[in-house]
Amino acid sequence: MRVRTTAAVASLVLLTGCGAADMTKQASPFANAQGARTVTLSVQSWVGAQANVAVAQYLLEHKLGYRVDTVQVDEVPAWDALSQGRVDAILEDWGHPDQEKRYVDDKKTITRAGGLGVTGHIGWYVPTYLAKQHPDITDWKSLDKYSSLFRTAESGNKGQLMDGSPSYVTNDKALVANLKLNYQVVFAGSEAAQITQMKQFAKEKKPFLTYWYAPQWLFKKVPMTEVELPAYKEGCDADAAKVACAYPHTPLQKYLNTDFATKGGKAAAFLKKFKWTTEDQNEVSLMIADQKLSPAEAAKKWVDSHAATWKAWLS
Secondary structure (H helix, E strand, C coil), rough: HHHHCCCCCCCCCCHHHCCCCCCCHHHCCCCCCCCCCCHHHHHHHCHHHHHHHHHHHHHHHCCCCCCEEEEEEHHHHHHHHHCCCCEEEEECCCCCCCHHHHHHHHCCCEEEEEEEEEEECCCCCCCCHHHHHHHHEHHHHHHHHHHHHHHHCCCCCCCCEEEECCCCCCCHHHHHHHHCEEEEEEECCHHHHHHHHHHEEEEEEEECCEEEEEECHHCCCCEEEECCCCCCCCCCCCCHHHHHHHHHHHEEEEEECCCCCCHHHHHHHHHHHHHCHHHHHHHHHHHCCCCCCCHHHHHHHHHCCCCCCCCCCHH
16 A cells, blocks of 8 residues: 555455565466456455455456456556556556556556545554543654553564554654654554454553554544644655655555556446445445455445446446
């Protein structure tokens, strides 16, 4: 995810590791195949991105008659795979300007496919029960005052700032250093591991400070309040080593392999029109991650109750 920095073959598996291994070399042999009734979608490891793919896959298969292959690829390698035709589409990108310039503007091997309809935002969060106890804790200038509350075995004598997967590109280490905060960034290892820790902390009403992002279904289960970092201004994060500002609000985007965009027929037209709301995505994500439905089951349940939304994507 911005993060600048959310199944193999015919099924999508809820992955336990947000820091997914690069599997671009295992891309479908059908990707970008001329005339094939198969679409290959890149699927990232956070559940919101999985929700997008689950619904797109269900509709492509059940309403348009395609076979859908999915490939797990980390964010930056996914751009390489898309450019080379190893996958046909990325349905949720959080902003990679260097990759966009290289492949969309210069090489023209990737084509913009419009907005997903969802705006993403990364930030630092504390549980709302803690914010109610200490209202000033939501101002970054007060964080050092409370750093002892967040100490863990991993952070030593500093407060812990919990991140998810080290494969995500975040600004957190630079933020801690440049804001001169007495905190240590500690990676949980994956979105799933991070969620497990947050739910356990919340169950015990313990303090925690975490990198987190919206949209995300967990907010419904563990209410959290964002810590106000120095205001984001255009370009304030241009130099990764000097970042000292908040993360931006990013309208999430879709991208298609250029050959697929022009020759992919009804599938390409459908993916260009695929656009839903944060509430839609969270509804499917909650079914997958919390209610433990399979992605296909969650997609079917959503499709059955939102015909007015998805029928416009097929017209």
